[in-house]
Amino acid sequence: MSDKFTNVWTIAEAFEGKLKPVSFELLARGRSLADACGEQLVSVLIGAKVGDAELNSLISHGADLVISVQDPALEAFIVETYSNVLLDLVEQRKPNIILAAATNNGRTLMPHAAMRLHTGLTADCTDLQIDLATGDLLQTRPAIGGNILATIKTPNHRPQMATVRPRSTQPLPEDPSRVGKIEQVQLKPELLDKRVMRLSFKAEAADESNLQDSDVIVAGGRGMKKADNFVQLHDLARLLGGKVGASRDAVDRGWARYPQQIGLSGKTVLPKLYIAMGISGAIQHLAGMKTSETIVAVNTDPNAAIFQVADFGIVGDAFQVLPELISRLEERKS
Ligand SMILES: Cc1cc2nc3c(=O)[nH]c(=O)nc-3n(C[C@H](O)[C@H](O)[C@H](O)COP(=O)(O)OP(=O)(O)OC[C@H]3O[C@@H](n4cnc5c(N)ncnc54)[C@H](O)[C@@H]3O)c2cc1C
Structure with missing residues (x-):
């Protein structure tokens, strides 16, 4: 099964045109998995207003390919629409592994997408390794109130999906000499879920945010x-x-x-x-x-x-x- 599904994807996150640090942390996780599988590391950005310099920084932090789906309609995180866009990409390109951050966005998008893809998802992983014999992703996370560490596999379904806790990984040092490709993908209007729209945005109080x-x-x-x-x-x-x-x-x-x-x-x-x-x-x-x-x-x-x-x-x-x-x-x- 894994023959048909290749490459490791990480979901980048941005706010007001700037990539969030967790995007680079995920690349560090993804790089070692991609190397272990002999596959490419792809960073997927769904959003708006993120410029070329920022996209290039994904490459200098480990990505081989950046897939950027940007449109003003994607500025607000609307899970139905983001999930439609992600699924469309997954169905065309069939990634082996998808990693996202265990942030509000990642924790909302990944279960939504995993359910529609009929595959498994392990949330809040603290360790990720490849079982070299089978190619399965070994997804380790604390369980039972943090008293044990459980290692979970998705042997019968692809893609293998996991979220990773922010700040649990050091990003790779920036290497401006790394070469990669940026692919701009046009948003298909039919992927927008018109039932949901953002009417206003209220930031959390400074003491609570981040x-x-x-x-x-x-x-x-x-x-x-x-x-x-x-x-x-x-x-x-x-x-x-x-x-x-x-x-x-x-x-x-x-x-x-x-x-x-x-x-x-x-x-x-x-x-x-x-x-x-x-x-x-x-x-x-x-x-x-x-x-x-x-x-x-x-x-x-x-x-x-x-x-x-x-x-x-x-x-x-x-x-x-x-x-x-x-x-x-x-x-x-x-
Ligand atoms: C499914 C589930 C999920 C949960 N999720 C969470 C969670 O996400 N986060 C969480 O925190 N809890 C969670 N809980 C609740 C958890 O079990 C505890 O009830 C809670 O953490 C207790 O909070 P506390 O330590 O503030 O209060 P207490 O356990 O009542 O402790 C208060 C402490 O303050 C000390 N103290 C009293 N006076 C002073 C003083 N003057 N100076 C210094 N120390 C003093 C006491 O000695 C005591 O140790 C969850 C429980 C369940 C069942």
Whole structure:
């Protein structure tokens, strides 16, 4: 079966004409898979306003071919239309593997497309390898609240589809000498789903947007006691150049908003520094943050599970530690 389906595709993402970093991270994953299969690496961009320099940067970061389907009608991400465009390309060109980012767009587009292609999809992969004996993609992801790693295959269907967590891969170094091809594909009007249109666009509040892109996250849980106390988390995050996240308990209580929720049913984050204030460390929370580079936990309970994953643990009251941290950082800054 795999003979008919060749090449590894990655789905690039852009916003207002600029490629998102995850587009390059996916190319690093895709490059090693394409090399292992002896196939081409193709970056597929569906969108609008992305110029040649940006498209070329996909090649200098590992793509052999860029398929660009751009049209003003594709500026807003509308899953029905994007899925129509992707399916049309897949049906004509039959890729072996399709990788997308586990972002809002990727997590919406890929299940929609996989269902219509009657193939499997593994979401949120942390590792991808090729089984050299069969050519199957080995798709590894955390399961059961992050307690085990499951490796999943799609032996009977093609393409093999997976999403990859943003910031789980270093992009390849840029190589301007790499040679590749850019193919502009005209949008077929019949692929536009006219039932859905974007009427307006409202950006998330600055503290909630791009939580996954932040190098520093200060997260609060039920131990913060009330919504007003999150102000101190915002002060600390500002001093560290970071963003504020939250446990599900804090979100359920209305102290933070859902886009800030970290964990199994929220976002997966991989910051350089994760500070957990008054968070117990339930497995569902750990599933979204335990691979952070450095974890600092502050909790009054010395037996809190969060200390098992923390690099630095402070057994103490968040309301003593927070003002102290904030004033030391302010001193340093001044
Ligand atoms: C299907 C499912 C999905 C879920 N998804 C998520 C998810 O995505 N994200 C998530 O977070 N949870 C998720 N949960 C919920 C999870 O099981 C926990 O209930 C939740 O993480 C607890 O939040 P918490 O740590 O803020 O609260 P608690 O568990 O109540 O912990 C509060 C902590 O604060 C400490 N504390 C109290 N006072 C202070 C103080 N003054 N200073 C310092 N520390 C103090 C306490 O010792 C305690 O450890 C999910 C659960 C299920 C069943």
